[in-house]
Amino acid sequence: MSEPTSKYSITMPRDVAAAARARSGPSGLSAYVSAAVARQIERDNLNELIQVAEAEHGPIADEEIQALRDQLHQARREQTERTQDGADAA
Template identity: 60%
Template sequence: MRERPHPTPSAVHGTAGAQARPSAAITRQVERNSLDELIQAAEAEHGPVTQEEIDVLRDRLHRARPPEQP
């Protein structure tokens, strides 16, 4: 009977990494779905958000973000 070789660390971690990617993708999709629900509820209560409002808020977020380090 032939002995099986022990798995290499890269083989073991590769499998775990492959399993983590779908899990992370599912988590992101659930977060997006939740965000979509919040947006729909807010728009139902306050009306749709205009592109101008989006641009103003996006600009505020960019200015609040610390500068990137080289």
């Protein structure tokens, strides 16, 4: 079941609105804008958590961030390889 909705009027630059409308696809501009706002709220919440964690534990070193990014990229490569291997076997 979907959540109740309300209608809002927003103002945005015409070029941004045109680009959003062009990319919104069959779900429409409202769904596209709603998804974008939901992602921004998630990012804002994550940034707040990071600020709290850094205030308590100190900032994360750039080297640590890069090491974690490397691990993520490796995991994605391995997942892609497993997916391709599974498709090849089918």
